[in-house]
Amino acid sequence: MKTKLTVVGIMAILVSYSFTSTISEKKKNSITEKTTQMPDSVLRHVVLFKFKDGTAKEDIKKVEDAFSALPAKIPEIMGYEWGTNNSPEGLDKGFTHSFFLTFKSEEDRAIYLPHPDHKAFGAVLTPYLDDVLVIDYWTR
Structure with a gap:
């Protein structure tokens, strides 16, 4: 048993x-x-700007406004936000502005990059830009 x-x-x-x-x-x-x-994943396009020393606040505002106008002009931008650095760590290397765009696909980003309105924004930005850093990634 x-x-x-x-x-x-x-x-x-x-x-x-x-x-x-x-x-x-x-x-x-x-x-x-x-x-x-990642069916709910989106493509993030992160852009950081460092402006030339002595760039006037009015000129920086022109750049901010021009970038902020892009979502209304380019329908492939599904999300947009921006802000200025306030980190206490002191690791910004002079980058002051962060712009955060969201796309549904790499195809949408491919439409945005050469888009005439994006190119026109570049013309507004270039005289004041010291450096730029761009990172794209798929969310997890």
């Missing part, structure tokens, strides 16, 4: 382990799919 109970107990443990392992594997695969497919 003890042998039968022991065998039944071992079988129950094995079935339970197999079931738990299968569920765990399904969860793992589900997480992997979400990470690689």
